[in-house]
Amino acid sequence: MLKDKIKFLIILISFFIIPKNSFSIEPNIFVQSTVNRASQILSDDISKSEKIEKLKQVANDTVDIKGIGFYTLGKYRKELSDIQKEKYNELFKTYFLKSFSSRLAEYTNPKIDVQSQEKLSENYTIVSSILVATETRPEVKIQWRIYTKNPDKPMIRDLIIEGLSLARTQKEEFGSIIQSNDGNIDSLFSSLKKFIDN
Amino acid sequence: MKKFILTFIVYIFSINLAFSGADGVNNLSKKKGEVKDCFERVNRATFAFNQGLDNAIFEPLAKGYRKLPNPIRKGTSNVLSNLSNLITIPNNVLQGDFKTAGINTARLAVNTTVGIFGIFDAASQMGFIKSYKKEDYGQTLGSWGVGEGCYLVLPILGPSTVRDLSGSIINVIGGDPWYNVTVRNDTQYFKDSDYFISRGGDGVDFRSKNIDSFENLEKNSMDFYASVRSLYIQDRRKKILNSDNITETQDDSDWDELQSN
Numbered sequence: 001m002l003k004d005k006i007k008f009l010i011i012l013i014s015f016f017i018i019p020k021n022s023f024s025i026e027p028n029i030f031v032q033s034t035v036n037r038a039s040q041i042l043s044d045d046i047s048k049s050e051k052i053e054k055l056k057q058v059a060n061d062t063v064d065i066k067g068i069g070f071y072t073l074g075k076y077r078k079e080l081s082d083i084q085k086e087k088y089n090e091l092f093k094t095y096f097l098k099s100f101s102s103r104l105a106e107y108t109n110p111k112i113d114v115q116s117q118e119k120l121s122e123n124y125t126i127v128s129s130i131l132v133a134t135e136t137r138p139e140v141k142i143q144w145r146i147y148t149k150n151p152d153k154p155m156i157r158d159l160i161i162e163g164l165s166l167a168r169t170q171k172e173e174f175g176s177i178i179q180s181n182d183g184n185i186d187s188l189f190s191s192l193k194k195f196i197d198n
Numbered sequence: 199m200k201k202f203i204l205t206f207i208v209y210i211f212s213i214n215l216a217f218s219g220a221d222g223v224n225n226l227s228k229k230k231g232e233v234k235d236c237f238e239r240v241n242r243a244t245f246a247f248n249q250g251l252d253n254a255i256f257e258p259l260a261k262g263y264r265k266l267p268n269p270i271r272k273g274t275s276n277v278l279s280n281l282s283n284l285i286t287i288p289n290n291v292l293q294g295d296f297k298t299a300g301i302n303t304a305r306l307a308v309n310t311t312v313g314i315f316g317i318f319d320a321a322s323q324m325g326f327i328k329s330y331k332k333e334d335y336g337q338t339l340g341s342w343g344v345g346e347g348c349y350l351v352l353p354i355l356g357p358s359t360v361r362d363l364s365g366s367i368i369n370v371i372g373g374d375p376w377y378n379v380t381v382r383n384d385t386q387y388f389k390d391s392d393y394f395i396s397r398g399g400d401g402v403d404f405r406s407k408n409i410d411s412f413e414n415l416e417k418n419s420m421d422f423y424a425s426v427r428s429l430y431i432q433d434r435r436k437k438i439l440n441s442d443n444i445t446e447t448q449d450d451s452d453w454d455e456l457q458s459n
Contacts, residue, residue, distance in 0.1 A: 067456055070456055071452060071453065071456055074452065099418045102417070102418065103414050103418055106410065106414060121454075123454075124453065135268060136264060136410075137407070137410070138407060141442065145453070157453070158453075163432065163433070163436040163442060164429050164432045164433060164436075165432065168428065168432065169425055169428040169429055169432070170425075171452075172233070172424055172425075172427070172428035173419060173420060173421050173424040173425050173428065175424075176421050176423075176424035176427075177420060177421050177424070180238075191420045191421075192420070194420075195420050
C-alpha cells in the first residue's frame with residue numbers, strides 16, 4: 001500500500017517537474033507517424049468507403065483544415081462577415097475532407113520516407129520526404145509545411161509536391177472562381193456546395 | 199494579312215507587359231506573383247479544345263504507351279532526354295552555368311555514342327552523375343529578369359506565357375540544333391517528321407508519367423483551368439530559380455499572417 005502511494009507521489013511530482021516542452025513532437029516524427037497511419041489504412045483489406053472514412057479521421061487529427069481554409073481565401077478572407085466565416089469554415093471542412101480522402105484513396109500502400117526537416121520560424125517547419133518510385137510512377141519529392149505554434153500538437157498546413165504547393169493551387173483556384181463572378185464570395189460557396197453534393 | 203498584323207500587335211502588347219516585369223533583379227521568389235491572365239476567355243476556349251484533343255488522342259496514346267514493357271519506356275525516355283540536351287546546353291551557357299554545360303556536353307557525347315543514341319545512360323555509369331535538369335530559352339529569359347507576361351494557352355502545346363512563347367520562337371529561328379537539322383535545313387540525314395515524332399513522343403512520355411495525377415486533379419478541381427494555370431506558373435518559377443528550396447520558390451507572407459488555431 002505504502003509502495004503504491006510512493007509510486008503515485010513520484011508520478012505526480014514528475015508531472016510538475018518535467019518541463020512542458022518535453023512533450024513536444026518533432027515535426028519529422030509527426031509526419032512519419034501520420035504517413036504510417038495513412039499507409040496502414042490504405043493497405044488494409046477493407047472497402048474503399050471504409051478507407052475514406054478512416055482517412056478523414058487522420059486528416060481531422062493532423063491537418064489544420066481551418067488554417068488552410070483561411071489561407072486559400074487569400075485577400076477575400078478580410079472581407080468576410082463572422083456569419084460568412086462560420087459558413088465557409090463548415091463548407092470548406094466538408095469539401096477538404098471529401099477531396100483529400102478521395103485523392104488519397106486512389107493510392108495503394110504508398111511508401112513515403114521522411115528525410116530531413118528545416119525550421120523556418122517558431123511557427124513553421126518544412127519536412128522533406130520522398131514518395132518511393134513504382135513501376136508506373138517515378139520518385140516524387142514531397143515537402144510538408146508543418147504549423148508548430150503549439151509544439152505539442154503540430155499540424156499540416158500544406159503539401160508541396162515537386163515544388164508545387166497544393167494550398168497555393170487551391171487558393172488560386174478559389175480566387176479564380178470568385179473573380180470570374182465579380183468578386184462575389186457566394187459563388188465560391190455555391191461551387192463548394194456543388195462539389196460536396198456530387 | 200489582317201490576322202497576322204492583329205496577332206503581331208497582340209504579341210508586341212503582351213511582350214511589353216512581360217518586360218515591364220523586368221527590373222534587372224531576379225526576385226521571382228519574393229513576388230506576390232498574381233497571374234496575368236490577359237486573354238482568359240480565349241485561353242479557356244483553347245484549354246477546352248486541348249482537353250478534347252487530350253481525351254481523344256493523347257490520353258489513350260499515353261495509356262497504351264504505359265502498357266509497354268518498362269525497358270522500352272525507359273529507353274524512349276532516355277533518348278528524348280538525351281536529345282533535349284541540345285537545347286539545355288546552350289541555355290546552361292547563357293545562364294552562366296558553365297560547369298553544368300560541360301557535364302551535360304560530356305553526357306550527351308557519351309550517351310549518344312556509347313549509349314547508342316541515348317537509349318542507355320552510359321554516362322552515369324562512367325561517373326557523370328545524373329542530376330539533369332532541362333533548360334530552355336524561356337527559363338533563360340526568366341533568369342535574366344524578364345517577367346513572364348500574360349498567361350497563354352496554346353493550341354495542342356498547352357500552357358505557356360508570353361516569355362515562354364518567346365523562348366519557343368527562339369527555338370525555331372535557330373536556337374534548337376535538333377530543329378535546325380530536321381526541319382529548318384534540308385539535310386539528307388533527317389526528315390521533318392523526325393522532329394515532330396520526337397516532340398510528340400516527348401508529350402506522350404510526359405503524359406504517361408502523369409496520368410494519375412491529371413485524373414486526380416481534374417476529378418477534384420472546381421475550376422480545372424485555374425488549377426492547371428497555377429501549377430504551370432509555379433513550376434516555371436521553380437525551374438527558373440533552379441531551386442528545391444521552398445523558402446525561395448514560394449511566397450510565405452500569406453502564411454505568416456495566419457496565426458489562427
